Amino acid sequence: MAHRILAVALPPLPEVQPGDDLPAFIAGAWRSAIATEPELAPTEGDVLVVTQKVVSKAEGSVVDLRSVQPRPEAIAFAERWDRDARQVEVVLREAAAVVRMERGVLITRTRHGFVCANGGVDASNVAADTVTLLPEDPDRSARAIRERLAALLDLPPARAPAIVVSDSFGRPWRWGITDVALGVAGFGPLDDQRGRPDTAGRVMRSTIVAVADEIASAAELASGKTSGRPIVLVRGAVLPAGDGTIRADVVMPPENDLFP
Numbered sequence: 001m002a003h004r005i006l007a008v009a010l011p012p013l014p015e016v017q018p019g020d021d022l023p024a025f026i027a028g029a030w031r032s033a034i035a036t037e038p039e040l041a042p043t044e045g046d047v048l049v050v051t052q053k054v055v056s057k058a059e060g061s062v063v064d065l066r067s068v069q070p071r072p073e074a075i076a077f078a079e080r081w082d083r084d085a086r087q088v089e090v091v092l093r094e095a096a097a098v099v100r101m102e103r104g105v106l107i108t109r110t111r112h113g114f115v116c117a118n119g120g121v122d123a124s125n126v127a128a129d130t131v132t133l134l135p136e137d138p139d140r141s142a143r144a145i146r147e148r149l150a151a152l153l154d155l156p157p158a159r160a161p162a163i164v165v166s167d168s169f170g171r172p173w174r175w176g177i178t179d180v181a182l183g184v185a186g187f188g189p190l191d192d193q194r195g196r197p198d199t200a201g202r203v204m205r206s207t208i209v210a211v212a213d214e215i216a217s218a219a220e221l222a223s224g225k226t227s228g229r230p231i232v233l234v235r236g237a238v239l240p241a242g243d244g245t246i247r248a249d250v251v252m253p254p255e256n257d258l259f260p
Contacts (some may be wrong), residue, residue, distance in 0.1 A: 005236040007222035008040060009229035018060035023148035026050065027230050035235070040233060042153060042161060047237060049219035051230040052167040053125055055141050062186065063090050063121075065129045077101065087123060087131055094119040094133060106195075110134060113251035114182070116169050120176035125226075137185025138165045139245040145183040162186030162239060165234055166216035168225075172259075181212035181246055188240035189213075189250050210250065211240055225255040252257075 010029040016022060026048065033040050054060065070078070070089035078085035081104030088106065092098070096109035099115055108119040112134065121136035135141045142163040150160035165183035170176070170251060189212035193204050219232035 005218060005234065007218050008037075008233045008235075009219075009223040009227060010233060012228040013054065013230060015241055016054045016057040018057065018062060020058050021148075022050075022054060022058040023152060025054075027152040029151060029231055030233070041154060042159070043235070044159060044186060044203075045235065045237070045239060046161040047164060047187075047215055047234040047239070048149070048161045049164045049166050049216055049232045050140070050145060051180075052120070052134060052143075052165055053122065053132055053225075054230045055135050055138070055145075055165055057126075059135055059141065061133040061135055062126070063133060065090070065131060077106075080104075084123075085134040085177040087118075087121060090131055091114050091121045092121045094121060095234050098153075109153070110140070112182075112247055114169075120167065133184065134167070135165065137247075139185070139247055140183070141165055142185035160186065161233075164212055164216050164219070164234075166219060168220070179213075179216040180210075181216045181250070183246055184212045184244065186239075187211075188242035188244040189246055190244070191240045211237065212246065212250070 005137055011028055011032045013025045016025065024229040024249050051214040065084070065086040068086040069090050070085040074092060075085045075134050077083065078088050080185045083104065091108060092108050094110060096111045097109040099109055100107040107115065114120065121131050123131045126132055142165050146160050146163045147157070153236050163185045164181045166179045166180050169180045171178065187250050191209040191211050193209060195209040196204055215234050215237055219234055224233045
């Protein structure tokens with residue numbers, strides 16, 4: 001069991017542009033941190049949490065709103081609720097299904113299977129008239145970052161840091177947002193404790209711990225929303241074995257939805 005978790009926001013990255021070598025930026029930030037704190041050198045069990053925003057920027061998942069022609073439905077919704085019709089249009093384009101579209105709130109199911117506000121389309125921390133989309137395949141993005149970092153840091157692939165691609169999501173029936181994992185590489189995102197005894201000896205029948213989400217949330221506490229530090233080193237978490245994905249292991253199939 002882990003009894004102490006370390007979460008350290010690495011130094012800021014250069015402004016990320018489409019096509020940039022994001023892992024090289026990450027490696028540079030980690031080396032800068034190590035220069036002042038040698039104990040932060042890579043070690044087994046490390047996790048690097050990378051915010052979705054920089055992954056999307058590097059992969060070119062960016063839309064110039066000046067090129068967007070909104071449909072009448074988007075215009076009507078935007079006028080009623082003081083929204084940008086172009087951004088509403090992008091959300092509708094990205095949606096695999098619209099779950100709710102009322103009272104100024106747009107909840108959609110993305111093609112990844114995520115159910116979230118605005119389909120992950122985000123105008124924060126980007127240039128005017130610009131929004132970012134979710135990465136096309138966040139699990140694939142995490143794997144690519146991990147593989148490239150292993151080469152850049154001269155680490156055996158098995159000892160490369162695990163990766164979590166994170167984003168901020170709201171929660172049903174609760175105010176406030178928290179960070180969750182969109183993609184992972186290097187560990188299993190869930191700790192299935194069903195069949196194990198609890199502290200009283202009773203066998204647990206439904207407990208599945210969302211380890212990747214917990215790591216993402218811990219990382220956000222270290223980085224904050226406006227620090228300009230999108231990479232966080234998390235150390236000390238007990239990582240479930242395996243090499244799972246968020247899409248296959250964490251996203252709940254629609255047939256399990258109790259609130260369709």
